Amino acid sequence: MPLLNLKNQALALISQTVSGQELAQLRIAFLGRKGQLNQVFKKLDKVNYGRQFNETKQAIESALTERQTQLTGTTAEWFDLTAPGQLPPLGHLHPISQAIAEIQRIFEHLGFTRVRYPEVDWDHYVFEALNMPADHPARDEWETIFIDAPAHPKLGQMVLTTHTSNGQVREMERVKKPPIRMLNLGKCYRRQQDPTHTIMFHQFEGLVVDKGISIPHLKGTLDYFGRQWFGPKIKSRIRPFHFQFTEPSFEVDFTCTACNGRGCRFCKSGWVEVGGAG
Incomplete structure (x- = not known):
């Protein structure tokens, strides 16, 4: 066989x-x-x-x-329990998250503390307490998004925050007395959408309340932030303006980073408006 x-x-x-x-x-x-x-x-x-x-x-x-x-099967089942593991590759922070962290770092160096307040807030904190009553024409420019919910008998309707200034009111309510040095950085919402605007965007602002604080302190803070954020050669300027909730009020400009202040197609004049102050 x-x-x-x-x-x-x-x-x-x-x-x-x-x-x-x-x-x-x-x-x-x-x-x-x-x-x-x-x-x-x-x-x-x-x-x-x-x-x-x-x-x-x-x-x-x-x-x-x-x-x-x-x-x-035998080869696949055997492994060395004492061998170091292999970690999955780490991702990267979103550019907006990186920007938020960097802005927070800059202001913390000046003694500011970042606070967080609601993105959905009462009309009182978003408008009334900021010198904009219900019938004030200044409200129109904010293009507010209202929440379909019962109104508060004292605080009014609930809205999506159109700016971060509601944090100023809430911070002063919380602290009650100086000194205050806070940074509020969060999302804002407005009923607008065009090539230069979106319905949701990020905004930040600081609030300082203390004895002896004046406009030169404000200007110095803006100069410091501009140099830290845009570069050591950046310059800032403030122009008189009107906001309902600050007196005096200013528009804040920085020299254009595209042309270094010489004037270009983007900035037209060498300056770029970045926000308001007061």
Whole structure:
């Protein structure tokens, strides 16, 4: 029974293999074109031994496949518990998050403390307490988004904050007496959308309340922020303006970073308006 002996020999050797390389060598040795199975079959009567030949070949192939699965499974299951793990690659902060962190760092260096107040607030904090009563025409420019919710008997309707100045009112209510040096940085919402405006945007502002504080302190703070944020050569200026909630009030400009204050297609005059102050 040469085929039976060959099968038993092959199965025994396959069961003793410990690597995929050994299995590959046995596959060639027994099932290759010049392998032992074909060599034995050449000497036999193909009519009488054809079926046994196929059964022997299938048995060896099945044994090779099964052993390959066993070896692969064993390799995959084993691992060194003491080996250091591989951390997933870290992502990056969103540019807006990076900007918020940098602005906070600049103002903290000046002694400001960042506070957080509601983005959905009562009309009282967003307008009334900032010298803009319900019938004041200055309200029109804010293009307010109102919340469909019951109004408060004293604080009025609920709105999405159109600016961060509601934080000034809430901070003074919270602290009650000077000194105050706070930075409010958050999202604002206005019912407007065009090439230069979006419905939601970020805004920040500071509030300082203390004895001896004057306009030169404000100008110095703006100069410091401009140099830290835009670069050491940046300059700032303030222009008289009118806001309902500050007196005196100013518009704040910085020299254009595109043309270094020489005047270009973007700025027209060498200056770029960045906000208000007072």
